[in-house]
Amino acid sequence: MTERDLSHPWMANSAPGALKAMMDEIGVSSPREVFQQIPEDHFRTTPLDLPPQLSSELALRRDLVGKLKKNGDCETNLSFLGAGVWQHHVPAVVDEIVGRTEFATNVWGSYQSDHGRNQAWFEFSSQLGALLNLEVVQLPVYSWGCAIGHAIRMAARITGRSKVLLPRLSDPERLSVIRTYCKPEGMAGRIEIVLVDADPTSGRMDLNDLKSKLGSDIAAVYFENPAYLGTIETEAAEIAQAARAVGAETIVGVDPISLGVMTAPGDYGADIVTGPVQPLGVHMQCGGGAGGWIASRDEETYVTQYNGFLVSIVETIQEGQHAFGLACPHQNSYGMRENGNDWTGNSTYLWAIAGAVYMSLLGPQGFQEVGTLIVSKARYAAKKLDAIPGVKIVWPDTTFKEFVVNFDDTGKSVAEINDALRGQGIFGGKDISGEVESLGQSALYCVTEIHSADDIDRLVDTLKEIVQ
Amino acid sequence: MTRLPDFHAAKWDEPVIYEIGRQGARGQIFDAPEKRVADAVGTDLIPHAMSRKDTPDLPEITEFEAQRHFLHLSQMTLGMMGISLFGTCTMKYNSKAAEFATLRPELAEVHPFQHPDTLQGVLEIIHDFDGILQNLSGMDQFIFQAGGGADAAYTMATVARAYWADKGMLGQRTEMVTSVQAHPCNPATAAAAGFDVVNLPLEENGYPYLEALKAAVSEKTALIMINNPDDMGIYNPEIKEWTRIAKEAGALCFYDHANFNGVMGKLSARELGFDACMFMLHKTFGAPKAGGGPAVGAFGCTAQLAPYVPGPVVVKEGDSYILDEDRSKSTGKVREYWGNVPQVVKAYAWARAMGAEGINLASDISVVANNYMDKKLAEIPGLEISNPDNGAWRMEMTRWSLGPLTEETGVSTVHFANRMADYGIDPYWMSHEPWIVAEPFTPEAGELWSKEDIDTWIAVIAKIAKEARENPDMVKSAPHNQPVAQAKGDAFEDPAKWAMTWRAYQRKVIGDETKKGVA
Ligand SMILES: Cc1ncc(COP(=O)(O)O)c(C=O)c1O
Numbered sequence: 001m002t003e004r005d006l007s008h009p010w011m012a013n014s015a016p017g018a019l020k021a022m023m024d025e026i027g028v029s030s031p032r033e034v035f036q037q038i039p040e041d042h043f044r045t046t047p048l049d050l051p052p053q054l055s056s057e058l059a060l061r062r063d064l065v066g067k068l069k070k071n072g073d074c075e076t077n078l079s080f081l082g083a084g085v086w087q088h089h090v091p092a093v094v095d096e097i098v099g100r101t102e103f104a105t106n107v108w109g110s111y112q113s114d115h116g117r118n119q120a121w122f123e124f125s126s127q128l129g130a131l132l133n134l135e136v137v138q139l140p141v142y143s144w145g146c147a148i149g150h151a152i153r154m155a156a157r158i159t160g161r162s163k164v165l166l167p168r169l170s171d172p173e174r175l176s177v178i179r180t181y182c183k184p185e186g187m188a189g190r191i192e193i194v195l196v197d198a199d200p201t202s203g204r205m206d207l208n209d210l211k212s213k214l215g216s217d218i219a220a221v222y223f224e225n226p227a228y229l230g231t232i233e234t235e236a237a238e239i240a241q242a243a244r245a246v247g248a249e250t251i252v253g254v255d256p257i258s259l260g261v262m263t264a265p266g267d268y269g270a271d272i273v274t275g276p277v278q279p280l281g282v283h284m285q286c287g288g289g290a291g292g293w294i295a296s297r298d299e300e301t302y303v304t305q306y307n308g309f310l311v312s313i314v315e316t317i318q319e320g321q322h323a324f325g326l327a328c329p330h331q332n333s334y335g336m337r338e339n340g341n342d343w344t345g346n347s348t349y350l351w352a353i354a355g356a357v358y359m360s361l362l363g364p365q366g367f368q369e370v371g372t373l374i375v376s377k378a379r380y381a382a383k384k385l386d387a388i389p390g391v392k393i394v395w396p397d398t399t400f401k402e403f404v405v406n407f408d409d410t411g412k413s414v415a416e417i418n419d420a421l422r423g424q425g426i427f428g429g430k431d432i433s434g435e436v437e438s439l440g441q442s443a444l445y446c447v448t449e450i451h452s453a454d455d456i457d458r459l460v461d462t463l464k465e466i467v468q
Numbered sequence: 469m470t471r472l473p474d475f476h477a478a479k480w481d482e483p484v485i486y487e488i489g490r491q492g493a494r495g496q497i498f499d500a501p502e503k504r505v506a507d508a509v510g511t512d513l514i515p516h517a518m519s520r521k522d523t524p525d526l527p528e529i530t531e532f533e534a535q536r537h538f539l540h541l542s543q544m545t546l547g548m549m550g551i552s553l554f555g556t557c558t559m560k561y562n563s564k565a566a567e568f569a570t571l572r573p574e575l576a577e578v579h580p581f582q583h584p585d586t587l588q589g590v591l592e593i594i595h596d597f598d599g600i601l602q603n604l605s606g607m608d609q610f611i612f613q614a615g616g617g618a619d620a621a622y623t624m625a626t627v628a629r630a631y632w633a634d635k636g637m638l639g640q641r642t643e644m645v646t647s648v649q650a651h652p653c654n655p656a657t658a659a660a661a662g663f664d665v666v667n668l669p670l671e672e673n674g675y676p677y678l679e680a681l682k683a684a685v686s687e688k689t690a691l692i693m694i695n696n697p698d699d700m701g702i703y704n705p706e707i708k709e710w711t712r713i714a715k716e717a718g719a720l721c722f723y724d725h726a727n728f729n730g731v732m733g734k735l736s737a738r739e740l741g742f743d744a745c746m747f748m749l750h751k752t753f754g755a756p757k758a759g760g761g762p763a764v765g766a767f768g769c770t771a772q773l774a775p776y777v778p779g780p781v782v783v784k785e786g787d788s789y790i791l792d793e794d795r796s797k798s799t800g801k802v803r804e805y806w807g808n809v810p811q812v813v814k815a816y817a818w819a820r821a822m823g824a825e826g827i828n829l830a831s832d833i834s835v836v837a838n839n840y841m842d843k844k845l846a847e848i849p850g851l852e853i854s855n856p857d858n859g860a861w862r863m864e865m866t867r868w869s870l871g872p873l874t875e876e877t878g879v880s881t882v883h884f885a886n887r888m889a890d891y892g893i894d895p896y897w898m899s900h901e902p903w904i905v906a907e908p909f910t911p912e913a914g915e916l917w918s919k920e921d922i923d924t925w926i927a928v929i930a931k932i933a934k935e936a937r938e939n940p941d942m943v944k945s946a947p948h949n950q951p952v953a954q955a956k957g958d959a960f961e962d963p964a965k966w967a968m969t970w971r972a973y974q975r976k977v978i979g980d981e982t983k984k985g986v987a
Contacts, residue, residue, distance in 0.1 A: 006829050010561045010754075010821065012918030013833045022840040022919055026861075031832035034839050034861040035734065037703040044736040049603055051596070053823020057565045060821050064569040064813065067593050072586030075573040081581050084804055091496055093531060095571070097538040104567070104756040106547030107557050108897070112950035113477070113889035116544030117759050122968075123485045129969035130525040136968045139760075142615030143803045153660075173804045180626055180778075180800035186638045187629060187662035225518070234517045263518050285570070286590055287580035287805025288762060290615075298972050300963050309760075312966040313484070313973050316953040317945070322484075323955035327966040333618070333656030335901055338665040343656035345618030346750060350758035357538050360485050361495035363528045369498040372513075376501040379509040398515070422583055430581050453502040 008055055074284070078455055079427035082402050082446025083228070084144065084173055084276070085284045088257060089370075089450055094281040094357045098350055111325045117353070118324035121311045124352040127359035128280075128293065131259040131367070132273055133266030135298035139309040140277045140291035140348045140355075145174035147274040147292030148222060148253060149181025150342055154272060154294075154305040155220035155249040156191050157341070165213055165221045165248075167205055168195040171228040172435055191219070200438065203231040203395045203404075205239060214246050220272075224253035225265065229432075229444060230378075230402030231395055232262070240269025256280055256355075258400050260367025261375060272296050277351045281358030291348030307332055307342040309349070370449050374401045378447040381456045385445070388460065390467050394439065401448055405429060408440040410467040418443070420466040426459060470920075470927040473550075475892035476949045478543040485537055486970045489529035496531065525971065544951040547759070551921045552894035553841075555865040555910030556651075556699050558729045558834075559917075562756035566817035570810035580805040584790050590809060591789035594782045597816040604827075605725070605745050606738025607768035611777050612749075612807030617726050618653030620746035620765025621693060623778065623802050624722045625661035627744065627769065628691045630776040630799035631720065641690035645719070647676050649700070652900055654693040654724055663690055670904065674702035674855045678709055685717035695724035697731070699900065699910055700854045701838065701862030711741025720744065720773070728752045729914060730835045730864030733828035737768075744769035754818030755811040762808040764815065778802050830915035834864040837913035837922060842866050844926045845911075850876060850933050854905045864912055867899065871906035879936035879943045881907040886954065887935070887946035891928045 008014045013022065019031070028034055054060040074087050081087075097103065106117055125137035141147050152164050166178070182191035197209040205223055214221070221243040225233040233239070240250040252270040254262075257279040265273045277291035278284070296302035303310065312327040333340040362370065378401045386393040390410035393403055407414055418428040429445035436442075447456065500506065514520075529537070552559045570576065575590060584591065598610040614620040625644070632641045644658035645666045655665040666684050668676035675698070685692070692714045697703040704710070711721045723737045723745035729752050737745040749755045749764040757763070769777065778801045780791035791806065822830065839861045845851055850873030853866060870881045884907075885895035899908035913922055936943050945954065959965035967973035 006825060008822070008826050008829070010563070011826070011830060011833060011915040012921070013837060013915065014826075014829055018919055019829075019833055019836060022836050026836070026839050026843050028836075028861075031836055034835045037697075037705060037860045037863065038731070038734065039705050042705070042708065042740060043734055044606075044739055046606075046736065046739075048733050048824035048827065050600055050824040050827070051820060053826055054820045055823070055826065057563075057821075060563075060817060061565050061569065063820060064566065064593075064817055065572070065574075067589045068569060068572060068574040068813075070589030070592065071574045071578055072582065073573045073575075073577045074579055074582075075577045077586075079579060079582075081579040083581060085579055085581070087577070087579070091531075093495075093535045093538075096535065097542065099567070099571075100539070100542040101562075102542045102545040102547035102549060104547075104758050105559075105562055106545055106759045107552065107554050107559065107757045107894075108760075109546055109895040110886050110889055110947070110950075111955045112886065112947045112952055113546040113895055114759075115951040116482075116541035117547070119482065119484070119544075120538060120541045122970075125968055126484075126486065126970035127526055129971055133522075133524075134969075135972040135975075142619055142761075143805075145801070145804045146615070173801065176801040177804060180802055181660075183662050184629060184633060184638075186633065188642065188664075189662055232515055232518050234515045236518070259520065259524065261514050261520055263520050264522070264524070267522075283576040284579050285576055286578045286587075286809035288807065288809040288811065290804055290808075291762070298963075298968070303963070303966075303968075310966075310968050312960055312968055313970075313977075314959040314965075315956045317956060318953040321952055323952045325955050325957070325960060327960045327968060329960065333652045337652040337901065338655035338659035340652075340656055342660045343618050343622065343653055345653050346616035346748075346757065346763035347761040348615065348763075349760035350762060353538075353759075356485075357534060360527050360529060360534045360537070361531060363489075363493070363495060363526045364523045365492075365494065365528075366496045366498065367524060367526070369500075372511075373498050373501055375513045376505050376509050379513060380501070380505040383508055400514075418583070422586070427579070427582060427586075449498055453505050 077425045077427050080429045080445045081427050083430040083444050084171055085287055086279055086446055086448060087284060087450055088279050088448050090281050090283055091361050093361060094354050097357045098354045103353055111323050115323060118311060120353045120356050122313055122324045124356040125311060127356060131256055132295050133264035134273060134295045136303055137293055137295040138306050139352050140293045141308055142347060143290040144274060144276040144292035145177030147294050148174060149178050150307050151251045151272045151274050151294050152191060152220055153181060153342055155251060157305055158249060158301055159219045159247060161217055161219035163192045163194060163217050164219050165194050165196050167198060167223055169198045169203060169227060169229055169436060202398055203229055204233055207235060211242055214242055216246055218246060218248040220249040220251050222251040226255060226258060226400040229404050230399035232398055232400055237268040258371055261371030277355050280355035282351050282354050291351040303328060304331060305341055308344045373449045377451055378403060381447045384460045388464050388467060402444055402446045404439060404442050405445050406440055406442045412467060414441050414443045417466055421462060424462050426462055470923045472927055472931060473892045477951050479951045480540040480544060482540045484970060485527045488533060489527050491528055493528040493530050495529055495534050546889060546894055550892040550894050551917060551925050553911040553913055553925055554894060555897045555912035558751045558912060558914050560754045560914060561916050562754060563817055566814040570813050575810060588789055591782050593813055593816050595784055595789055597812060600819045601747060601766055601768055604732060605768050606736040607745060608771040609774040610766050610768040611781060612764050612766055612812050613778050613803050614765035614767055615803050615808060616761055616763040617746060617748040617765040618657055619802060620767045621653045621724060622657035622661060623767045624744055625658045625663060626799040626802060627773055627776045628720050629661060630797060631773060632690055634797055641688060643688045643690060645684045645689055645692045646694060649698045650693060650695055651724060658693060674700055674858055675704040678706050681710055682713055685714050685719055687718060689717050689719040691720040691722055693722045693724060695727055697727050697863040699867055701866040702855060702858060703863055708741055726751060730831055732831045734831055743773055749811050749815035753815035755814040762811055764808050764811045780806055833915040838862055838864050838866060841911060841913055841922055848930045848933050865910055867905060867908055867910050869905040869907055873933055873936055874907045877936040877940045879940050881909055883944045884932055887932050887943050888928060890947045890949040893925060893928050
């Protein structure tokens with residue numbers, strides 16, 4: 001093949017003669033010469049066998065879009081899936097800002113050349129801190145489950161203890177990640193996870209069981225508010241108090257979109273708070289919108305235990321001017337390798353920018369409105385579903401945007417019902433049958449601000465027909 | 469003579485978002501619930517103990533003000549708008565065609581718990597891309613759950629745990645062996661997973677002695693984790709001996725293949741003896757870095773280790789694709805769901821657009837361009853290449869030192885980097901800790917940048933070296949053409965001064981707990 005044939009839109013030096021010009025300057029006649037460090041018998045013996053090159057954007061687009069169109073999505077269909085990934089409204093300005101090439105392509109420069117990005121990061125932490133009533137917020141790590149994992153490990157380091165209490169009704173997806181972070185049996189420094197029962201009448205943590213398991217060996221109690229199955233933990237302050245009484249940390253997971261209407265965790269005794277960033281203006285993206293932040297009070301005990309990026313506002317050498325940079329940068333794995341706090345690396349920092357834009361667009365009133373809208377619609381959906389013969393809401397009137405719908409009395413499985421719904425262009429709630437034995441054939445439904453009353457009525461009417 | 473850019477960054481003097489707006493201003497409005505909803509549920513919906521009483525202290529601005537504010541911030545982010553030869557990160561063009569494909573509702577509005585019948589398109593892409601990476605590495609299975617390169621290293625550590633637990637040897641295989649030159653994520657993730665870390669020192673040829681490896685590995689070694697080439701641009705020619713020796717001791721061999729750009733199409737991790745490897749899709753495979761993610765560390769391994777990887781695994785059954793979660797030996801998940809899917813799609817797009825011929829050409833260009841750059845840099849007094857005795861052509865990047873220039877002028881590599889931005893050139897990558905050479909910097913040209921870009925970059929380096937001699941104070945106080953001046957670093961380590969939120973800043977620095985700061 002001649003050089004001409006290889007000219008590619010993404011490689012300047014693939015143009016005819018360009019590579020040769022550089023080779024001439026360094027005095028080699030074939031590219032292979034510059035690979036002289038690699039012993040001959042290290043080169044691969046099997047040639048690459050990849051699908052044909054699509055160097056034309058038109059051809060590439062055809063391939064990508066053609067494949068993606070085989071997906072069904074939650075815009076064409078009416079979806080009630082949640083459980084860690086939720087469909088919320090993403091304001092158009094958020095999409096514009098996160099799509100800015102400067103934000104999409106930057107890596108790491110100086111505090112001056114990254115000034116705008118660093119300010120946006122600081123504004124993410126500032127606004128989220130205001131929703132949480134806490135003064136330190138770390139930029140998001142890979143996911144909520146990962147954030148909880150790091151938070152538990154922080155608590156273990158702070159207390160020097162190695163046992164944590166988690167709700168029995170935890171999301172299996174997050175719990176699997178948390179178990180990974182806490183390490184399996186037989187591993188050095190393992191953190192033991194003990195599950196606390198739920199009160200079967202409310203789905204909330206059973207305080208008697210909690211108190212029986214709390215002791216001077218407990219590093220932390222973790223709970224979510226709202227919880228995995230949508231329930232609101234009304235006794236949060238009491239849980240935090242009981243934990244503090246034995247010297248344990250209280251770690252709470254919250255859904256930030258609830259915080260216009262729900263009490264800030266900083267106000268009920270949470271020591272470390274985690275949550276997902278995705279509800280704050282990030283599309284679901286098949287789970288690719290995940291990201292999890294960690295927050296706490298501004299106390300050295302906590303600040304020195306973070307694993308990632310803490311962005312601080314500081315003065316510059318020019319009077320009256322401020323800049324933004326990393327506080328305590330040496331305590332992470334970049335600074336201390338295996339002796340740092342856990343590890344860090346590329347994470348989900350673009351979603352911090354999405355969150356910053358989202359929170360600034362909503363403001364205090366927007367959060368109040370969206371929270372009210374969500375809880376109203378979710379309750380409306382729950383009420384109407386509960387009225388269908390054979391369909392039952394497990395914990396009525398105690399939830400935020402998600403709730404458990406039980407189908408035992410319909411004689412049909414959730415799988416069957418969801419198949420039938422899908423045939424009508426509706427994605428039913430996540431099938432949680434088998435996750436919790438006592439819940440039988442149940443699904444976790446999620447209703448948000450994107451669902452109109454008509455959408456909900458359509459679900460109800462369709463379900464009525466299916467379960468009849 | 470290359471003309472230097474007469475550059476000045478956008479300088480909007482942009483207030484912190486709390487300093488703009490006015491009471492009652494709105495950026496988004498949500499209508500009240502429909503009447504039939506409100507009638508059915510009423511207004512007393514959140515249990516009293518959990519119903520918020522205070523008003524969160526958020527900015528109150530219009531939609532346009534939010535847009536303008538964040539556009540200003542984007543414009544005050546240099547982010548590859550100049551020339552970024554940022555070593556260890558392989559700066560690439562991030563295709564807009566790929567980006568726009570992932571913004572379509574067929575991906576952006578897709579839920580990972582949808583029925584697989586409605587996920588066939590995205591599963592097909594993941595499956596096909598798995599095949600492409602298998603071909604590039606010789607591995608048998610890739611997964612994409614890890615949210616970055618470090619997370620893929622962590623995945624390896626957890627897979628090793630599951631593997632040794634399955635063999636009943638978790639209590640015996642307690643050590644991970646690596647080199648001091650390995651990326652910090654390797655020792656850090658192995659330690660976080662519970663392994664003891666053994667670091668091998670470097671010898672004069674730039675990599676640890678084989679004898680040192682032999683002495684370090686034993687029946688206690690669970691795994692070794694190593695990258696090759698390293699960030700100096702040095703390829704360890706004994707790597708096949710490494711995997712042989714480690715395997716003789718029973719250890720698993722993990723290839724941190726993040727520095728893949730110079731060897732793609734040239735090497736196969738499997739043929740070199742590795743059991744597993746990772747690729748950074750946001751580095752080598754053209755997905756954007758986005759200032760630190762969302763990212764993907766693609767983790768690949770042999771069939772022997774495949775049963776242990778975190779689920780789900782995308783599998784083709786007949787004509788359709790499924791998510792296989794039913795894997796009894798699997799280590800737990802390292803992250804929820806199946807990965808940063810849009811980034812996987814972008815990486816697939818990169819591999820398809822490049823094809824085998826493009827990938828081979830790109831590694832040729834990367835290594836030639838780096839050596840071209842080395843030759844030009846060597847002509848600038850005050851700069852010194854790492855491992856000067858190793859006269860061989862380097863791989864796709866080279867670690868350099870400004871040590872002699874710093875000694876002569878007092879201008880450090882940090883000063884130098886700050887000054888680069890004044891020319892619209894992205895500050896370079898210096899080095900991971902620990903610094904092995906004095907005042908390091910690490911350029912990497914890759915296949916994106918033109919020879920003219922490289923020449924401009926070198927001309928700027930030469931110019932700043934000259935400035936360091938003629939006017940060191942000017943360089944030390946740089947930048948001068950940026951949105952802000954040098955940050956004062958003392959607050960970053962001072963609990964009394966650091967402020968990670970506006971609220972903390974108000975309390976500590978402004979000394980007013982109640983002041984809201986609305987200008
Ligand atoms: C050799 C090497 N390994 C691992 C990593 C870590 O990747 P990440 O930042 O995505 O976690 C990097 C980062 O550039 C790297 O250069």
